[in-house]
Amino acid sequence: MLLGFKYKLKPSQPQSQKLSQWLDMLRKTYNWCLKDRIDGWHQQFIQGDYCELKTKTEITPLSCSLVKGTQLANPWKDGGGKARRKGEKAQSPKRTVALMQDANLQELKDARPWYQNIDIGVLQSIPARVNESFNKFFKGAGFPKFKRRHDFKSFSYKPGRVKIKGNKIYLPKIGRMRFYNSRSIPDGFQIKTATVRQKADGWYVSLRIENLEYLAVKSGKKLYKVNPRYTSQTCSNCQHIDPASRSGEKFLCTNCGHIDDANLQAARNVKTKAIESYSLNIAKIVKSKTVRRDSSKPAQLSLFETLYSERLPVNTLPLKGFPACGQEPRI
Ligand SMILES: [Zn+2]
Known part of the structure; x- marks a missing residue:
């Protein structure tokens, strides 16, 4: 079970500027990854099985990386997908489309060094977000859309990256900053994910902690x-x-x-x-x-x-709306 906590941040002027720059760069990366997926999609479904010579794949419809929907990067896994340890199953030698775009982030950072200022986990979450929007589309939602400034307002850190100590929060590559500690996180709980969001009145962070x-x-x-x-x-x-x-x-x-x-x-x-x-x-x-x-x-x-x-002998905390259960519900 995950619990959510939301706090308003108190970034310094340079930190606030950095947060805005990140949003801008991440939004561009999102749109770039999306464009690449859409191109792949069009070439496969509108122009037929078309193979892009830029990629290192054989020119056959079955093995062409475009069939998986991207034109970027090396479509083959390091080690060709062979089992790493004894007893492990050999995996598919091809990367998934999201992994191909993920692998391409290194090229992005080489070509545009200012992207190195962004936490790598945050940057990696972008192709994953594009992939998620495509997965939703495959399940019946609308076709993924390009993001404009007003509808790209947040980014997320990977689990365990954001730390809280006293009245300060640490956001990797942004730094330490104070926040309005409106509701204390119970002791001994680990922060699973942290999402930083820009709102009209400032910056907020949503933390999700785990426990039953x-x-x-x-x-x-x-x-x-x-x-x-x-x-x-x-x-x-x-x-x-x-x-x-x-x-x-x-x-x-x-x-x-x-x-x-x-x-x-x-x-x-x-x-x-x-x-x-x-x-x-x-x-x-x-x-x-x-x-x-x-x-x-x-x-x-x-x-x-x-x-x-x-049952417990004494109810020390208010009894409202929460279940007792033996295990996290499988939903
Ligand atoms: Zn039976």
């Missing part, structure tokens, strides 16, 4: 940890374990023919495992409580409560 225990304590419930091994391959009806029973979202037991939603089925197994391994007595089933995991995604969870004696 915090929510359990907050809602006065006890947390039971369960080993998730085989929970998605076990039939909750006959306990038969077979990876072939699961196919994507569907579960069809190869032994007894039990049909179920794969995620619900796994959640049932997690529940059974918790009851068995902790010898719990179930008092009542609390069904279909809608909880908000964050501000945008409501999630449906089936919960269960144990007898009163199993």
Whole structure:
């Protein structure tokens, strides 16, 4: 479970300028990566299988990098995708389109040295963002659009890069700055992702921290940890374990023919495992409580409560809207 915290930043004048420059450079990189993907897309689907001689690929429609949708960079992985360690599976020798654009960032930094001032994780997030917009398009969303200044207002750091100490926050390659500590982050939690955003009244940072225990304590419930091994391959009806029973979202037991939603089925197994391994007595089933995991995604969870004696003796924190559950919900 991820929790979000948002703070207003107090950057110095030079830091503020740097943040604006980053947004500008990142937006240009975004549009450049997008243009490259669109060119690849057009050449494949409008002009037919057309091969670009710039790339180091053979001129055949099947192996041409354009079939994957980009004209950039070396399409082959270092080591040709061979297994690195013993026992590992050999991977495809070709890079995915996002990896090709990612590999091309080095050329970008060589040609335009001022891009070296941007944190590499932040820069790498741009081809990933373009890829994400294409993935959404392939699933039915609109065709990816070029970004103008007013609709490109944020960038994200990779997990673990941003640090908070006291009343100061450290943003790599931007520096330390003060912020309005409007709501303290609970002790001992790691910052997963940090997104810096420009708004009309200044700069903000959204931090996402991970934990389940915090929510359990907050809602006065006890947390039971369960080993998730085989929970998605076990039939909750006959306990038969077979990876072939699961196919994507569907579960069809190869032994007894039990049909179920794969995620619900796994959640049932997690529940059974918790009851068995902790010898719990179930008092009542609390069904279909809608909880908000964050501000945008409501999630449906089936919960269960144990007898009163199993719960925490004292509720030290307000009881509102949070679930007790054995494991992060598989949604
Ligand atoms: Zn079965």
